[in-house]
Amino acid sequence: GNSVTQMEGPVTLSEEAFLTINCTYTATGYPSLFWYVQYPGEGLQLLLKATKADDKGSNKGFEATYRKETTSFHLEKGSVQVSDSAVYFCAQASGGGADGLTFGKGTHLIIQP
Amino acid sequence: DVKVTQSSRYLVKRTGEKVFLECVQDMDHENMFWYRQDPGLGLRLIYFSYDVKMKEKGDIPEGYSVSREKKERFSLILESASTNQTSMYLCASRLVGNTIYFGEGSWLTVV
Numbered sequence: 001g002n003s004v005t006q007m008e009g010p011v012t013l014s015e016e017a018f019l020t021i022n023c024t025y026t027a028t029g030y031p032s033l034f035w036y037v038q039y040p041g042e043g044l045q046l047l048l049k050a051t052k053a054d055d056k057g058s059n060k061g062f063e064a065t066y067r068k069e070t071t072s073f074h075l076e077k078g079s080v081q082v083s084d085s086a087v088y089f090c091a092q093a094s095g096g097g098a099d100g101l102t103f104g105k106g107t108h109l110i111i112q113p
Numbered sequence: 114d115v116k117v118t119q120s121s122r123y124l125v126k127r128t129g130e131k132v133f134l135e136c137v138q139d140m141d142h143e144n145m146f147w148y149r150q151d152p153g154l155g156l157r158l159i160y161f162s163y164d165v166k167m168k169e170k171g172d173i174p175e176g177y178s179v180s181r182e183k184k185e186r187f188s189l190i191l192e193s194a195s196t197n198q199t200s201m202y203l204c205a206s207r208l209v210g211n212t213i214y215f216g217e218g219s220w221l222t223v224v
Contacts, residue, residue, distance in 0.1 A: 036215075043117075043203055043217040044156075089155065100146055100171070101213055105155035 002027040006090045006104035013080055014112050021075040021107050023064075023090035032093040033057075033066055033073040034101065039086045047075075047088070085111045116140070117216040119204050125222045132191040134219050136204030145187035146205040146213065147171075147179065156203065162187055194223045 006023045013019060025033065032051045036044040048057030053068035062077045073090060087108050091101040120135040138145065143164050148156040148171075158171030160179040168179050176198060180188045187206075191198055204216040 043119075043215040044205075045215070046212055049212065100144075100158055100161055101156075103156040105153060 002031070002092060002094055002102045004090050004092055004102055004104040006088075006107050009087075009106070009108035010110050011107060012110045012112065015082055016079045017111075019075070019077040019080045019084075019109070021088055021090075021109070023073045023075065023104060025071050025073065025090075025092045027092055027094075027102075030068065033064070034091040034093075035062070035064055035073070035075050036089040036091060036103075037086045038089065038106070044089060080109075080111050082111045082113055085109055117204055117206050117214050119202075119216040119219045121219050122217065123220045125224060126191075126194050128195060128223055130191075130194050130223075132194050132221065132223075134189040134191075134202055134204075134221070136187045136189070136206075136216055137185050138187075138206040138214075139185065140206070140208070140214075141184065142206040142208050142214075143184070144207050144213075145181065147177075147187065147189045148203045148205065149173070150201045150203055150218070159189065159202075191221075194221075196223050199223045 003026050034049045035047040037047045038044050048059040050057040050066040055066045064075045087106045089106045090104040094100045094102045116139045118137045146161045147159045150156050157173050162168045162181045178190045202219045205213045207213045
């Protein structure tokens with residue numbers, strides 16, 4: 001079946017550092033791809049998405065580009081802040097009947113002042 | 114804004130109890146989902162519902178059932194709670210083909 005692989009955490013960075021969280025997927029075709037963020041004690045919020053190859057999703061300074069040739073959707077931010085500390089989930093549309101989401105296991109990001 | 118509301122944020126139940134987790138969405142979405150979230154395992158789909166009275170098993174349905182009598186409400190039922198069902202449960206909804214929106218989660222502890 002489909003699966004999403006993202007880098008293990010926790011990832012600890014200093015404020016203003018450059019962030020990359022890797023994500024690769026295994027679905028065939030062109031599934032929509034997503035990054036969700038979960039702040040402490042909260043549910044998941046959609047951060048950004050891309051629906052076709054070479055699309056770039058962006059929001060709150062975060063970006064991710066849909067790379068069909070490498071089946072990747074890496075999350076990047078040029079200068080992280082303490083408030084970006086959260087768990088980040090990469091996901092792909094599952095296809096099939098409900099077309100739900102298949103999630104990666106999550107990457108815990110810790111930003112230190 | 115889309116609102117997905119899970120009625121109970123924190124619950125503690127005893128082994129063998131019947132547990133209901135309620136979820137309500139206010140945007141007339143057809144599809145609704147129940148996931149559980151566990152450390153190191155990410156989110157796993159328990160059940161989903163296409164529409165009223167329609168449901169399908171997800172990846173880990175064992176020990177759970179669901180009910181969707183009205184479009185806005187999707188309930189997750191643990192017929193006889195067990196300690197391995199201690200987890201965070203996330204409800205979600207969406208219009209067909211669009212973004213999935215999540216509730217804030219329900220932390221269930223079974224003792």
